[in-house]
Amino acid sequence: MAKEYSPVKSAITSSQVAGELYRASSIARQLSLAAKNSQAVVHRAGSKVAGLKVISEYFADLALKTIKLAEEINSISLDISHMAVERWRQNTLVGHLRESQDKTHSDKVDIIIHDTKQRQLEINNRFNVVIRSLESQLEEIQQYMQASRVVAVSFRLEATQTDEYQGILEDMANNIDIFSEKIKQHVLDAKSHIDRLLQS
Amino acid sequence: MEAKLLYDDKHQWYVFARDPDKPEKIIDTNQYMVVSGKESLVLDPGGIEIFSSMLSTILKFIPIEQITHLFASHQDPDIISSLGMWDQVIPKAKLYTPGLWEGFIRHFGCENIEFCGIEDGGGELKIGDTVLQFIPAHYLHSSANFHVYDPVAKILFSGDIGAALEPQDSSLFIENFDTHCDKMKFFHQRWMPSNEAKMNWLKRVRKLDIDIMLPQHGRIFRGKEIDQFFDWFEALNVGIALDN
Numbered sequence: 354m355a356k357e358y359s360p361v362k363s364a365i366t367s368s369q370v371a372g373e374l375y376r377a378s379s380i381a382r383q384l385s386l387a388a389k390n391s392q393a394v395v396h397r398a399g400s401k402v403a404g405l406k407v408i409s410e411y412f413a414d415l416a417l418k419t420i421k422l423a424e425e426i427n428s429i430s431l432d433i434s435h436m437a438v439e440r441w442r443q444n445t446l447v448g449h450l451r452e453s454q455d456k457t458h459s460d461k462v463d464i465i466i467h468d469t470k471q472r473q474l475e476i477n478n479r480f481n482v483v484i485r486s487l488e489s490q491l492e493e494i495q496q497y498m499q500a501s502r503v504v505a506v507s508f509r510l511e512a513t514q515t516d517e518y519q520g521i522l523e524d525m526a527n528n529i530d531i532f533s534e535k536i537k538q539h540v541l542d543a544k545s546h547i548d549r550l551l552q553s
Numbered sequence: 554m555e556a557k558l559l560y561d562d563k564h565q566w567y568v569f570a571r572d573p574d575k576p577e578k579i580i581d582t583n584q585y586m587v588v589s590g591k592e593s594l595v596l597d598p599g600g601i602e603i604f605s606s607m608l609s610t611i612l613k614f615i616p617i618e619q620i621t622h623l624f625a626s627h628q629d630p631d632i633i634s635s636l637g638m639w640d641q642v643i644p645k646a647k648l649y650t651p652g653l654w655e656g657f658i659r660h661f662g663c664e665n666i667e668f669c670g671i672e673d674g675g676g677e678l679k680i681g682d683t684v685l686q687f688i689p690a691h692y693l694h695s696s697a698n699f700h701v702y703d704p705v706a707k708i709l710f711s712g713d714i715g716a717a718l719e720p721q722d723s724s725l726f727i728e729n730f731d732t733h734c735d736k737m738k739f740f741h742q743r744w745m746p747s748n749e750a751k752m753n754w755l756k757r758v759r760k761l762d763i764d765i766m767l768p769q770h771g772r773i774f775r776g777k778e779i780d781q782f783f784d785w786f787e788a789l790n791v792g793i794a795l796d797n
Binding site for chain 1: 574601604605606608609611612613614617637638641642
């Protein structure tokens with residue numbers, strides 16, 4: 354049987370995760386802009402930074418994937434939040450029905466309690482599946498950010514081999530690093546919110 | 554749920570509205586939030602059906618510990634039926650609402666949140682470094698009803714006054730005041746019961762310096778649209794059900 358987490362904590366956790374991913378996707382849009390700039394610079398520099406062409410294309414693709422995944426997680430978090438609140442309401446209903454049952458001993462109330470608990474169970478099972486998939490998606494974004502930092506290293510290396518574009522490439526490498534680190538931090542915060550819930 | 558920053562200086566005003574996840578037959582509502590320092594006030598936090606969307610949207614901008622105050626202009630379910638849930642997630646918060654409605658609003662569940670009843674004459678509330686005023690709007694439409702004025706941002710939260718019934722995907726802002734009047738007319742004529750109360754409110758708010766007026770349903774008023782609204786509302790006969 355799937356573990357049942359506190360619906361209040363679940364609602365708070367999923368909203369916190371949605372908040373972290375909203376902020377991460379805002380930064381991912383800045384990362385995407387940095388990627389487009391890098392493509393423009395590589396195009397302008399031509400053969401002087403030939404080694405960066407493939408990397409900048411990979412980087413642009415990575416930035417777009419990050420935005421998409423962050424938005425997906427944000428949307429899943431909202432679904433989880435709705436589920437948690439629904440479960441919360443069902444819990445409250447069962448509590449009230451039990452109080453009523455203690456007074457009436459009615460068969461009909463028994464049936465309603467049974468049906469409500471069945472719905473609770475279904476929501477809880479769905480909740481458990483989705484929260485686990487959320488964890489793996491967060492790990493995927495973390496991997497993207499590790500790859501993004503490799504891109505930053507490549508830009509920095511290439512910068513040392515050019516004169517004219519050295520400053521621009523170094524700035525880009527720094528921006529990529531900063532944005533990737535910020536996104537990674539939001540993802541880590543989201544993961545720690547989930548961990549706290551799963552360990553509760 | 555759509556979220557927009559309306560005012561951004563030493564403190565901030567946000568609007569949260571047009572929730573695509575809300576059940577179809579539920580009236581669309583606008584929720585607002587004032588953030589100042591480490592405190593915030595959520596104005597008319599909404600019904601139970603939009604609670605999860607509201608919590609998720611607020612947490613995009615501030616951490617949960619920073620939701621310190623709630624305000625309910627009156628007792629209606631679309632305003633505050635989510636109270637029982639806020640009561641569990643922000644148990645140390647305070648709720649400011651008309652004192653007259655205490656026994657009624659507590660039916661939504663208020664075991665932890667501190668209930669702070671506003672007296673009929675209104676009052677003030679300090680959120681962080683920002684002082685907000687409670688402006689009486691009794692009988693518009695609820696018998697005990699308040700609006701919130703921010704003299705620094707020059708923003709008036711006007712509850713059901715200025716409300717319009719519109720499709721889910723309508724703009725947040727008025728684009729054409731004249732055509733917008735058609736969408737406000739029935740709402741004000743049928744929900745607002747008293748011409749005397751209307752004139753009393755107009756006398757109060759015309760003294761205020763207002764750049765933005767925020768209703769709980771419909772679209773936001775800016776600049777000259779506010780005086781246009783006051784003139785339109787003054788001329789409108791309300792309480793029409795008695796004529797039928």
